[in-house]
Amino acid sequence: MDLCVLYLLLFLMGRNGLCQQEEVCTKSLVNSCGDCIRSGPYCVWCQQLNFTKPGEQEAVRCDTQARLIERGCQTEEIISPRNDVSVVKADPLSDAFNQKEPVQLSPQKINLELRPGLPSKFTVSFKRVEGYPVDLYYLMDLSYSMKDDLENVKELGQDLFVALSKITQFAQIGFGAFVDKTVLPYTNTNKEKLQKPCDENDNYCQAAFGYRHVLSMTPKREEFRDEVTKQFISGNLDSPEGSLDAMMQAVVCGDKIGWRNSSTRLIVLTTDAGFHMAGDGKLAGILEPNDEQCHMENNLYTKSIDMDYPSVGQLAMQLEKNNIQPIFAVTKNVENVYKELSKMIPKSEVGVLSADSKNVVGLIESAYNRLSSKVTLTHDNLPENVRVVYTPKCNHAQQSGDSEGVCDNVKVGEEISFDVEVTAKSCMEGKTFTIRPLGIRDTLTVTLSTNCKCPCDDPNKIDKIDHPHCKGKGKVHCGICSCNEGFIGQFCECAIGDKDERTLRASCQRPNGTECEGRGDCVCGRCICHTTESGNSYHGNLCECDDEHCEKFENQLCGGHGRCNCGTCECDPGYEGSACQCKVSKELCLTPNNTVCYGRGRCECNRCLCKEGYQHPRCQKCLGCPDACQTKQNCIECLGFELGPFKKNCSLQCSKSIYHEMVDQLPEQSKKCRQKDPENCWITFVLEQLVGEDNYKAEILKQRDCPEPPNVVAIIAGSVASVILIGLLLLMLLKLLFYMKDLKEFKKFENEKKKSKWAEADNPLFQDATTTVQNPTFTGE
Known part of the structure; x- marks a missing residue:
């Protein structure tokens, strides 16, 4: 039941355009219904009388259908030429070759009348003929x-x-x-x-x-x-x-x-x-x-x-x-x-x-x-400013670019089809091109013309009688007054020669500015712009715009792939850049995980324009950015261990920028962060920056590396031993000092002793001790 409701909601969203591309009408110089139709595929014209206010530009009649209806235009008063597909020849597909020209491709001739910029689709069928020569x-x-x-x-x-x-x-x-x-x-x-x-x-x-x-x-x-x-x-x-x-x-x-x-x-x-x-x-x-x-x-x-x-x-x-x-x-x-x-x-x-x-x-x-x-459908002799896109409808479809569609493993007698989308980018008449399978003679001839005119532009449909809407002084043409000679203004309300010129001219200039920027004439309070030297017209309420001073590429205005509107290039579909110089492509901007520039830049001209600090080619690395190990430490502390300054509002501060996992072991080849927490423990983690500027995945090691508590006994024993050792060292040092001092004094004494003169003289008062011993038996002989 819930699934059915979901499908119903999606269907209603699609019906209301919520899932569709937004229709946009980009207007430049619009003075008539025809100008409006040529402005873009979603531009339509409101021919309803009294749709514009007095003095308002008639260009407001040109917009998207939704906005015109929002402004009060009735649906039946909206002019919007649509695409028309007419099949001229569609012989049935043949089953086998029988000496007669077989038909493997259908239809064979199609006429297209397209609105510029509005794509049109039709289907082409193909069948491999059995026994083909x-x-x-x-x-x-x-x-x-x-x-x-x-x-x-x-x-x-x-x-x-x-x-x-x-x-x-x-x-x-x-x-x-x-x-x-x-x-x-x-x-x-x-x-x-x-x-x-x-x-x-x-x-x-x-x-x-x-x-x-x-x-x-x-x-x-x-x-x-x-x-x-x-x-x-x-x-x-x-x-x-x-x-x-x-x-x-x-x-x-x-x-x-x-x-x-x-x-x-x-x-x-x-x-x-x-x-x-x-x-x-x-x-x-x-x-x-x-x-x-x-x-x-x-x-x-x-x-x-x-x-x-x-x-x-x-x-x-x-x-x-x-x-x-x-x-x-x-x-x-x-x-x-x-x-x-x-x-x-x-x-x-x-x-x-x-x-x-x-x-x-x-x-x-x-x-x-x-x-x-392998059936490859493509085209020949494609006119300029025409785009063809093929969508194969088969079991083994292959998309090899917009210029061809491929179906592989097509069996004999198997019927396949291709959706062909044709878009004309500009007005043209009677152009033809050929669609055909490569290597096969069968062809489809497409005759292409464009619908760039409004039905109300037909001279036979213009009201010939002066209309009350134009104050009886003009005729209505596509909802606009076409004034008789001698009268001007939105409703032909001004006769040439009105005396209240000061008020009228004031509406044609900015304060202290030049009337109509010097590029036009103020007529009945409205600027009628002059033409430029090349024959184009200035435009804007005060003739402030022209379509000739846009950026050039390869000496072509807007690179030849866009139009200049008031100094800015409006690029054709498929092109971008300030001068429409680049084909729209994101090939060189795509990252291995299929994101664009890792979410840290935008892709322009198939090149990443990175945000400040991030480096080319795809904004993966940041030069000069703060070390994420330090900037994300507080979040790692609160997410992994409920510590640090963010622990009170951790989910608010960190959950949107870091997705984390607690692990027993970190990857071997990754760059690890190692930071100290408030409890003086080492936290080890790995950060991987995901898509975006502030988006990380963190793997946090569950086990912190904390210092062991002090051993009191060992400290005391160590302290006592240290004191004793220091005392002994001091005593030895004192003993050494005294010894050195005594040694110095003794050497000094020895030196003085050697220098004294009396040490070598005899003492006159000193008498040697004399002992005489006689042998009584000695006779002297």
């Missing part, structure tokens, strides 16, 4: 390195026809060969080498040539086998070959090749080398550009040595124009080269040949299936 042109490189491959191709005809018979019973095959231009430095121009460019021991070798058409389209297997059997290898000097020369001639020489009008056209190019392209001819002094014309005589390309190679763009254009789809069957060594070439050529495929080319039939078959099952 196939024309396959086998274009082979006959340079000497392809010698072994040629022998296998000679036995290829039977297998090719068998493979094509699975697709259609109306198959044809042709054959052509190429080498390169027969001039230096591509080919040895020695006379003998031109006649026999192969190895001396090789008896089967044909003369050097650029491109030779061998066999026109034929349904006969024997004829294909016989003609290919007659072919021999040739040779040249450099590795790149004249592939593009050969392909261009095979495309533009349709009558010689034998392409049928109603067929799927394929060119199978087999080679083991790269290709020369436009500009390479300068190496041989060939300066004449390729003219994209057929130059075949006696099945040989006659302009090979006179005309440069075609460019890839030229070849791609001719392939598309002639509905031909190339299949590049190449060896592994040049696969990447031809894949890059395939990107530049719509509806082309690349397959890798085996060393002896025996897998070429299966390669062609799978490439054909991929090409034929």
Whole structure:
């Protein structure tokens, strides 16, 4: 029940325009209904009498329908030309090919009458016809390195026809060969080498040539086998070959090749080398550009040595124009080269040949299936200022830009459709363009004209009688008075020559200003503006505006993609910038998470204009911004641990700017923040800035790193030990000082002792002690 109510509300919102793009009418110079209609797709005109107040500009009659109704205009009095789609021819889609021109695309002709700027949609249907004919042109490189491959191709005809018979019973095959231009430095121009460019021991070798058409389209297997059997290898000097020369001639020489009008056209190019392209001819002094014309005589390309190679763009254009789809069957060594070439050529495929080319039939078959099952709808000869957008309606839809729509894996007999939206940006008459599937002959011709006039502008519908609304002195034209000669004013209320000019002129100027800015005449209290030197008119209530002094880009006003309105460029849809110089694109502004400039800037001209401090290219990093670890610390404290100055109003201060998670372990490679909280603990967290300026995701480590409480016993014991140790050290220091002092005094004493003279003299008062000992038995003998 709740879900149903939700759907109903969404439906009503859509009906009321709440889910739709807002309609805007941008007016510049509007003096009539026609001016209004040309101002924009949502501008409409109110022809109701008495809609404007006396003295009010008639331009107020031009606005969006909603605003005019809001101002009091009746719905039936609103003039608003709409789009008209008319299907002229819509033959039914065919189921199978039966020798009659099949119809794979419907409708075939449409007439569009569009309001400028207002898009119009129609549907195009497509169905793959069963058994649709196939024309396959086998274009082979006959340079000497392809010698072994040629022998296998000679036995290829039977297998090719068998493979094509699975697709259609109306198959044809042709054959052509190429080498390169027969001039230096591509080919040895020695006379003998031109006649026999192969190895001396090789008896089967044909003369050097650029491109030779061998066999026109034929349904006969024997004829294909016989003609290919007659072919021999040739040779040249450099590795790149004249592939593009050969392909261009095979495309533009349709009558010689034998392409049928109603067929799927394929060119199978087999080679083991790269290709020369436009500009390479300068190496041989060939300066004449390729003219994209057929130059075949006696099945040989006659302009090979006179005309440069075609460019890839030229070849791609001719392939598309002639509905031909190339299949590049190449060896592994040049696969990447031809894949890059395939990107530049719509509806082309690349397959890798085996060393002896025996897998070429299966390669062609799978490439054909991929090409034929992919339907790409696009257009040709699109008029200027016309935009076409395709929306595929199928099981495997692909959107590859506005200029084409793609449906892949389309089966035979399956009907698909495309919504086509066409928008004309300016007024035009009788323009035509073609819509068609790439590689298929069926087309839809669109004839386009625009509706830039109001019905009331028809001279036959203008009231011929003087109307009371115009004071009986004029006629009504689209709700506006067209005054008779001698009368002017919004309601023809002023006769030329009124005497109260001072009051009337006062309304035509600013205080102390010039009347009508010097760009117009004040008539009956209203400014009638002059024209500029280029013929355009000044406009505005006081003629203050002109549409010539806007910014230029590439020497074009508003870059050629907008209009100048009173000095400001109003850009066409799809363009932006002060001079409409840029296509609207956000490709280079998109971030990996699919936001624009990370929400820290705006995208203009496909470039981020970052807010102050944030750096290019996508405003991801901020230079000079405060460290988020410090600025967000208070929020981390209150969100994670209910601490800090924000803990009383944490949700108010922080919940809108930080989304947080408490984790047991932080990511390894992230930049971690480590801050001290009020309890002197370390908080560790990781901040990731999300989209926007002040929007973060925080991962906070649950465990804080807090210091351990003090050990009193250890402190006391340490203090006592410290005191004792200090006392001992002091005693030792004092002992050392006393010792040093005594030592100094002793040395001083010794020095003085050495200097004293009396120390060496005898004391006259001193007598040595004398002891005489006699032996009584000694006789003296």
